[in-house]
Amino acid sequence: MSRLKMMDTPIFWVEGHPGTLDRESWKIEVVGLCENPGIFNWDDIMKMKKTIAEARLTSVTRFSVKGRWGGVKISDLLREVKPSDNARFCRFWSVKKIYDTSIPMETALQEKTLLAYEFDGELLEEDYGGPVRGFCPYLWGYKSAKSVVKIELMDHYISGFWEKRGYSDDALIIPGMVRDINNGGRLKMLSLEDCI
Numbered sequence: 001m002s003r004l005k006m007m008d009t010p011i012f013w014v015e016g017h018p019g020t021l022d023r024e025s026w027k028i029e030v031v032g033l034c035e036n037p038g039i040f041n042w043d044d045i046m047k048m049k050k051t052i053a054e055a056r057l058t059s060v061t062r063f064s065v066k067g068r069w070g071g072v073k074i075s076d077l078l079r080e081v082k083p084s085d086n087a088r089f090c091r092f093w094s095v096k097k098i099y100d101t102s103i104p105m106e107t108a109l110q111e112k113t114l115l116a117y118e119f120d121g122e123l124l125e126e127d128y129g130g131p132v133r134g135f136c137p138y139l140w141g142y143k144s145a146k147s148v149v150k151i152e153l154m155d156h157y158i159s160g161f162w163e164k165r166g167y168s169d170d171a172l173i174i175p176g177m178v179r180d181i182n183n184g185g186r187l188k189m190l191s192l193e194d195c196i
């Protein structure tokens with residue numbers, strides 16, 4: 001059983017669980033405002049530089065899970081597609097293209113914002129957004145789209161699935177009590193600094 005599951009990390013699939021997803025044939029389209037749009041498959045992602053970010057995924061529903069998230073930095077990925085000067089937002093689409101969420105380019109380019117495929121050295125399973133998910137510890141968890149199939153570079157902002165339903169567009173983490181998944185769900189006071 002994976003670490004995430006062993007710790008009983010909540011599994012959110014508001015659009016419905018996607019079922020079994022095939023890692024080997026996984027493809028992520030990177031399109032929109034860039035010079036070199038492209039499709040990155042699992043092998044392409046495996047060949048790119050791996051970054052491990054020790055950080056927390058923290059939900060506005062007030063759980064937080066810390067670990068070594070492994071993947072490709074969004075900044076490394078974007079270097080390949082050469083974003084245009086007017087690309088200001090990065091929109092992530094999950095499998096089925098029902099769930100989407102967008103983050104500002106500055107946040108996408110930060111050190112710990114990843115296309116993640118690992119947690120504590122284990123490949124992510126479908127429950128937790130495998131094969132490859134967005135991971136952005138700087139913002140509430142709804143900005144970390146699971147099982148990403150498409151990234152769109154845009155010059156304007158569009159509210160995503162949860163943002164349209166009332167969650168804030170900026171998703172700035174507000175300090176407060178959360179259930180600390182690494183510690184059996186016990187309450188813990190958490191600030192943004194603890195998340196990153």
Ligand SMILES: Nc1nc2c(c(=O)[nH]1)N[C@H]1C(S)=C(S)[C@@H](COP(=O)(O)O)O[C@H]1N2
Binds near residue numbers: 095140143146
């Ligand atoms: N496709 C998709 N991505 C999603 C969600 C979702 O329901 N569907 N939930 C978001 C929310 S609100 C959070 S807190 C995290 C939860 O990640 P987990 O299910 O791996 O714990 O995923 C985010 N990404």
Ligand SMILES: [Mo]
Binds near residue numbers: 012061140141142
């Ligand atoms: Mo969440």
